[in-house]
């Protein structure tokens with residue numbers, strides 16, 4: 001049995017994660033110990049002092065399973081091993097043991113909506129219409145009109161089966177058919193196998209897509225689009241809650257230790273979020289929803305629109321209020337699918353440090369479990385991608401070619417990519433100012449951001465005013481102050497043009513957060529009366545907030 005791990009400032013038992021902070025590593029880009037230009041498990045292990053110093057409780061690693069890497073590991077060809085790019089299973093065991101020794105937990109990414117087309121299940125399923133796994137994936141003689149999330153159609157023809165298979169992402173990521181009980185049992189077996197090995201839970205990739213409308217009806221085609229928008233038939237589908245409850249019974253109910261089950265539930269609603277995370281329903285502990293990271297999307301993500309604090313405040317408050325009496329929020333700005341938050345909702349020029357700290361304060365002071373994505377803690381920014389040749393991500397590359405073929409100017413498409421493409425969040429972690437940013441001694445698989453000479457971990461460690469020191473303070477605050485972990489949430493203004501202000505209240509006291517999301521001074525107006533008590537975060541005073549100033553008062 002794995003060693004007992006407390007984490008989360010020593011809390012155990014149901015809801016232990018309320019005072020916990022999760023740190024996400026994208027293994028490809030975190031630390032490369034063998035100099036081949038790609039991050040690896042040994043690199044992660046060599047940087048655990050950093051995580052321990054920050055105070056994080058849980059490490060989530062994006063997939064390290066064997067994979068053809070059509071989507072950087074979100075296309076798994078073997079769920080019971082480690083891809084040689086990242087190391088070995090023995091090294092993963094060592095990582096688990098070392099994390100546990102330090103009181104931290106490990107959460108694996110579990111990609112179970114789809115597999116790689118090179119997974120033996122799909123190889124068998126696609127071999128003939130008579131094989132035993134013929135219904136493990138979605139096969140049809142004729143495709144419907146659905147488009148995939150990554151451009152192009154959601155169906156590809158397979159010679160071996162003389163039929164089409166469904167893939168909501170790339171054609172190398174066929175969707176598993178969760179209607180088939182054998183598929184579900186096979187997924188549960190994988191989960192138990194990893195839990196028995198010592199991992200402490202899962203972040204389940206696109207888990208609100210696992211149940212499709214079995215009729216697979218044609219979908220409406222939006223203006224200017226070639227394929228149908230399948231969301232209505234696949235998001236939060238008819239049996240998703242039943243499947244997750246079954247998974248809980250078959251997997252989690254069999255373990256008597258503190259585990260974490262996080263679902264990535266893109267484009268889900270507050271109403272569905274309540275269902276997924278209501279402890280009484282025993283489905284998921286928390287969900288990663290998207291609403292607050294789509295504030296700057298137009299009709300679709302490449303159609304970028306200006307940031308609006310009112311929209312952000314509205315969506316964050318809706319989730320805080322919606323999950324106040326049941327369920328639980330996860331709190332995040334960045335991950336490997338998002339451009340860097342400082343470049344989106346902050347100011348990555350003159351006010352980079354101030355805005356990065358403000359964003360951190362606003363996130364960590366909400367009710368929920370914060371997720372820090374590698375590089376957030378030093379205020380990493382978007383990358384100045386000059387041409388499509390510098391971009392790796394399959395979603396961005398597919399979109400670029402589709403958009404240019406449809407007649408858009410390449411430079412306009414590049415402008416969208418610079419703002420929105422996922423590679424912004426995937427450039428190597430900036431450890432120091434050396435040519436490889438301390439990430440690698442070789443040639444990095446994706447270029448290092450040129451600003452690593454100034455923005456890096458080494459430069460921020462000993463500076464008490466750095467973004468890094470600020471993250472450390474916020475994490476400690478969550479561990480030490482029950483108001484942060486357990487207090488309720490009240491929005492203090494729904495109309496201030498620059499300020500996001502809220503109160504957290506608990507039997508032990510109150511915290512008030514006042515944050516100026518702009519590069520101009522903000523007159524607090526009626527909110528000025530909240531400027532009372534001990535200043536826990538920030539150094540100013542008075543009824544006017546400086547550009548990008550955030551204050552936290554305790555009363």
Ligand code: NOJ
Nearest residue numbers: 071074111169205206337
């Ligand atoms: C969500 C993952 O976070 C993303 O990186 C991936 O491309 C899709 N799911 C498909 O697995």
